[in-house]
Amino acid sequence: MTRRFIRPVPPAEEWPDIAGGGLLDRRLFLRSGLLLAGSAGIRNALAQGDAPLPWLHTPGAPFSAYGQPSPYERYTARRIGANRAVAGNGVSFTPLEELAGTITPNGLHFERHHNGVPQIDPALHRLTVHGRVRQALAFDVKSLLRYPMRSQTLFIECGGNSNAGWHSEPVQRPAGSVHGLVSCAEWTGVPLSVLLDEAGVDADASWVIAEGADAGAMNMSIPLAKILDDCMLGLYQNGERLRPENGYPMRLIVPGWEGVLHVKWLQRLELSAQPVMxxxxxxxxxxxxxxxxxxxxxxxxxxxxxxxTPSHGQTLPGPDIYQITGLAWSGHGRIARVEVSADGGNSWADAALQGPLLPRSFTRFRIPWRWDGTPAVLKSRATDDAGNVQPERATLVAERGRAGYFHYNAIIAWTVEDDGLVSHTY
Amino acid sequence: MTDWFRTRTERVLLLTLPALLAACAAPVAPRTESARLGQPVANHERLNVFPDGRGLPPGHGNVAGGRELFARHCAACHGDAGQGGTAEELAGAKRPLNASSPDKTIGSYWPYATTLFDFIRRAKPMNAPGTLSADEVYALCAWLLHVNGVIDGDAVLDAQTLPAIPMPNRDGFLRIEAP
Structure with a gap:
């Protein structure tokens, strides 16, 4: 094995800015580890604790059948926004600002329900494929679990995610409570082309109408070409069977397309020449x-x-070097580039992208930033491998107006005050 | 026979070479032969109602019947005249669709009358979805379309008349990614 030559890293105060507002080269963290000027203060605080730590001297808790997060992490939770008259009609947001990496834990995957979460007995559930097919077929869950499967890591984003961005004033809520109707998981299931092939698709079919088994049997039309291309019947989420709130025992997975099409509790697929409207x-x-x-x-x-990070509601303790980090995704393909600005968009620097860069999946980006204690505006701008660039808010509003509600993907900006407090801005 | 065919292996290879080359050039079929475990079904439930009326059941309903049903099942959330409450507005649009804060009601926005039947039958009322009879759903459609000014007060809706109703915003949609 060849030993790599590592260049000595100059002290942090000598690192040159590569863009306005103190953005530093994205590779510095990789070469140097995290050199925080303020870390001395943390060491001092730890040294003062001289009371005995009880977990060192008493036996711990016994085994558990299904592990739960530390009670000290109980505030890492979904934020719920529901109809006050119908508790099961609403959303819950993934707390994106509390999470790292790219996989959303199953208990924190965002939810959108139209009339509550059904508790479905899998023994009584059937998926019926009918309409313009040679032979209508019903599949039970046990049978579906015997089909050849594949796995794919994919984001799912609600079409209404970030809709507060259309408001005339920036909404002041944590990042996940505005933009957290998006999550990312590894989904495993049966390619739908296999099941449709078994039923025999008629030549004049061009749409598939998917229907759930919730209270309201929510239905959506999806082009047949997409269904045959890359859609699957999702049975597992991050290795375990789907959670009820994510469609147990089965849901549609429609890579890169809006969340409402990923019909949960899927019970019927009707092939048709026309959408159902x-x-x-x-x-x-x-x-x-x-x-x-x-x-x-x-x-x-x-x-x-x-x-x-940093994002709304967080406070920077003082001038120091910080790691700016975030998520990028595109339904068109892979993320090719994420640029970050620390001066409100006057200048930009490339962030480091954490591999592997998967299509239609979350990509984690990071860049070091030296904050000098003066007000700053942070932005990120993603580009995908199809050449799509995330637009500035003014550009999106000029094109779409402000009454569209859905599909808001403009650049999101955080302002850092001189006291370190971070809030949402346009 | 030349030296090239000294062994049996070489002879087999030479004889099968054209077939091997053809196999490489042919499209690959990567799909695993899957289980075929679907059970044929015939008389299963069908809830989808299409714009041309396909999927509509027999039955009929009128505006007066729908007014009563709306008061009983819907008004608590949608308001007495469908003006909205804890649930969204269904009727009484004042601001047009090109206003900065438009009213998107059934009369001003929905492109197909059949959508009403499809949605009410499967999803309403929210505390007991799927429990209304076909006559009741036709009646609710009639009341909602009447209160939106789309049909007259003496209209009767059934599988023939409902899909024939021209909705005011029928041509208001741009199909962005539809085939």
Whole structure:
């Protein structure tokens, strides 16, 4: 094995800025480890603790059948926003600013329910494939678990994620409580092309209408070409069977397309020559333009990124070197580049992207930043491998107006005050 | 026979070479032969109602019947006249769709009348979805379309009349990624 030559790293105060506001070369963390000027203070605090630590001197808790997070992490939780008259109609947000890496734990995956979470007995559940097929077929869960499967790490984002971005004033809530209707998991299941092939697709079929087994049997139309290309019947989420709130015993996985199409508790697929024009593909999940016309069948979730640290509600303890980190994703493919600005978009520097760079999946980005204690505005801007660039908010609003509600993917900005407090800004 | 065919292996290789080359050039079929475990079904439930009326059941309903049903099942959340409450507005649009804060009601926004039947039958009322009869769903459609000014007060809706209703915003949509 060849030993790599490591250049000595100069002291942090000599690191040159590579963009305005104190952004530093993205490779510095990799070469040097994290050199925080303020870390001496943390060491002192630890040295003062001279009371005996009880976990060193008493036996710990016994085994548990299903592990739970530390009680000290109980505030890392989904934030719920539900209809006050119908408790099961609403959303819960993934606390993106509390998480690291790219995989969303199953208990923190965002939720959107239209009328609650059904508790489905898998022995009584069937998936029926019918309509324009040679032979309508019903599949039980046990049978589906015997089919050849594949796994894919994919984000799912609600079409209504970040909709507060259309408001005239920036909403002051934590990053995840505004932008956390997006999560990322490894999904395992059966390619839908296999099941449709078994039923025999008629030549004139061009849509598939998916329907859930929730209270309301929510239905959505999806182009057959997409279903045959890369959609799957999701049975496992991050290695375990789906959680009830994510569609147990089975849900649609529609890579890169809006969340509402990933129909949970899937019970029927009807093949058709036409879309059904359901309530959720006409009255909802369509975007009014200033002209009064509405965009419909806007399936792909566009290129987007978000700085999760520092972000709204956090406080920087003082001038120091910090790691800016966040997430980027695109329904069009892989993330090719994330740029970060610390001066409100006047200058940009490339962030380091954590590999592997998977298509239609979260990509974690990081860049070191020397904050000098003066007010700063932080932004991130993602580019995907199809060449799509995340737009500035003014550009998106000029194109779409502010009444569209869905598909908000503009650049998100955080302002850092001189006292270190971080809040949302436009 | 030349030296090239000294062994049996070489002879087999030479004889099968054209077939091997053809196999390499042919498209690969990577799909694993899957289980075929679907059970044929015939008389399963079908809830989808299409814009051309396909999927609509027999039955009928009128505006007066729908007014009563709406008051009983819907008004608590949607308001007495569908003006909205804890649930969204369904009728009474004042601001047009090109206003900065438009009213998206059934009358001003929904492109197909059949969507009403499809949605009400499967999803309403929220405390007992899927429990209304076909007659009741037709009646609720009638009341909602009447209170939106789309049909007259004496209209009766059934599988023939409902899909024939021209909705005001029928052409208001741009199909961005539809085939």
């Amino acid at each position: 359901s309530r959720n593909e006409t009255a909802k999940y369509t975007e009014l333009l200033p002209s009064g016309k509405a965009r419909q069948f806007t399936f792909t979730m566009d290129c987007k990124s978000l700085i999760t």
